[in-house]
Amino acid sequence: MIYCMSDIHGDMDRYLSMLRKIQFSDLDFLYIIGDIIDRGEKGVDIALDIMARKNMLLLRGNHEQMCIDDLRLNKSDALERWMRNGGGVTRDDLLVKRDETTRSRILDFFSNTPTCLEITVQGKIFHLVHGMPSDSVHDRLWGRPTLNGVRPLPHATAIIGHTRTKFFLGPDYFPLRIWHGDGLIDIDCGCGSAPDKRCLGCLRLDDMQEFYV
Numbered sequence: 001m002i003y004c005m006s007d008i009h010g011d012m013d014r015y016l017s018m019l020r021k022i023q024f025s026d027l028d029f030l031y032i033i034g035d036i037i038d039r040g041e042k043g044v045d046i047a048l049d050i051m052a053r054k055n056m057l058l059l060r061g062n063h064e065q066m067c068i069d070d071l072r073l074n075k076s077d078a079l080e081r082w083m084r085n086g087g088g089v090t091r092d093d094l095l096v097k098r099d100e101t102t103r104s105r106i107l108d109f110f111s112n113t114p115t116c117l118e119i120t121v122q123g124k125i126f127h128l129v130h131g132m133p134s135d136s137v138h139d140r141l142w143g144r145p146t147l148n149g150v151r152p153l154p155h156a157t158a159i160i161g162h163t164r165t166k167f168f169l170g171p172d173y174f175p176l177r178i179w180h181g182d183g184l185i186d187i188d189c190g191c192g193s194a195p196d197k198r199c200l201g202c203l204r205l206d207d208m209q210e211f212y213v
Contacts, residue, residue: 002121004128005202006033006161007061009192010040010089014200015049017213022202026055031117033161034061034130034141039086039192044093044106051109060113061130061161062141063087067094072107086192115140118156121205125156133158151183159203161188175199178210 003022008015024030032050036058037043050056058064066087069078071094082091094103115137116129127133132143133152144163145152152158165179165186176189178201189201189212202211 001028002119002205003028003030003202004033004126004159004187004205005030005200006130007035007164007188007191008032008040008043008046008200009035009038009063009086010043010046011191011198011200012040012042012045014191014198014213015046018200018202018211021211021213022204028055030056031119031128032056032058033128033159033187034059035063035161035192036061037067037087037090038063038082039089041089041093043090044098047106047109048102051105057117058109058113059117059128059130060110060115060141063090064110064113065141067091068107068110071095071103072111119205122207124205126205127153127156127158129158129160131162132160145181145184145186149182153183157183157185159185159187161186164188164190164193166190175212177201177212178203 036046050058066082069075070082118127129140131141132139134140134143165176166173168179176199179186187201187203189199191198191200200213
């Protein structure tokens, strides 16, 4: 079976609970559409777990990019932006708790992740991207959908994270659930939110069944 989830944001407990819930095995494959780090405490541990598995693939999110921009590319404005977006816990983990070899492996891993990917499951084409489909890498990582209802791609269904589904469902909708639109599916159910509002969603592409923890 083929699964997608996104925006785990360091919540190792929910990540592992979801793998148990879907009975994830070596015969399955999981695409994680960005933002495994920051806000929660275990983002680096999640990265190491993904790296150790042959049947998972991480697409880059804006939070992985902020990590790269600061610790690998040393961009002048990267640190302030990363801290403003909850990167302090990840930065401390990498710089204080991990040795140089492990830190380099993590940064290499993030740097080599794709920013978008198209896959075919049961004859349907899915375009996986963290922000929004775009020719611009920046917009793939940081772009957000609109409410205009226009299908983003003519040939594929885009599956995105980054924008919590309350954008579509409304601010009072709780718990958040995966949102399905015309050619667009948003699977960010707010795992990076406050503890009492967190939910991690997972979508099985073979039959479009949804799972939540």
